[in-house]
Every structure is written in structure tokens, then in C-alpha cells.
Amino acid sequence: MLVQSKKEKLPIVVTIHGGFWLSQYGLEELNPICTNLNQLGFATWNIEYRRLGELDVGFSGTYNDVISALTLLKI
Structure with a gap:
């Protein structure tokens, strides 16, 4: 794992698995x-969302999950 100082800003890659x-x-x-992206010097934000069989799955619930995760990301 690549270790960076806290003051150094890394490019961020957001991954959404699909599933x-x-x-x-x-x-x-x-x-x-x-892991590979981390080794290349990127920070990664691997996000999750609701899928079949979970409450409020579908466009609005899944969309809101992705938006909520991206909102938490501070750049």
C-alpha cells in the first residue's frame, strides 16, 4: 500500500461496482x-448502493446512495 503524507493531495478515483x-x-x-490504483498513487473511494432484495431498491434509492457517498467525499 502506498503511504502518502496527509498534506499531499492525491487524485481520487471513485469506483461503483455495478454488481x-x-x-x-x-x-x-x-x-x-x-488496490492497484492505490499502488499507482491514486486514492480510491469504493462505494456501495442498494441492490435487489433490499429496501427502496431501484432508481431513486440506488441513485440516492451514490449521491450520498459522493457528497461525503471532500475534495
């Missing part, structure tokens, strides 16, 4: 890609 909307596929699917 086919199925609950058995989660954000861990992108862990190898995020």
Missing part, C-alpha cells in the same frame, strides 16, 4: 482494482 444489482455481488468485487 448486476444482485445482493451476492458487492463492492469487494473491485478491491483488486482499487
Whole structure:
């Protein structure tokens, strides 16, 4: 893992796994890609969202999950 000083700003890559909307596929699917991006000097923000079988799944719930995650990211 690449260690950076807290004052150094890194380029950020936001990953959204997709997961086919199925609950058995989660954000861990992108862990190898995020690890590789970290090794290349990028910070990664691997976000999650609701999928089939979860409350309020679909356009509005999933959309709100993504927007909420991006809002937490401070650049």
C-alpha cells in the first residue's frame, strides 16, 4: 500500500461496482482494482448502493446512495 503524507493531495478515483444489482455481488468485487490504483498513487473511494432484495431498491434509492457517498467525499 502506498503511504502518502496527509498534506499531499492525491487524485481520487471513485469506483461503483455495478454488481448486476444482485445482493451476492458487492463492492469487494473491485478491491483488486482499487488496490492497484492505490499502488499507482491514486486514492480510491469504493462505494456501495442498494441492490435487489433490499429496501427502496431501484432508481431513486440506488441513485440516492451514490449521491450520498459522493457528497461525503471532500475534495
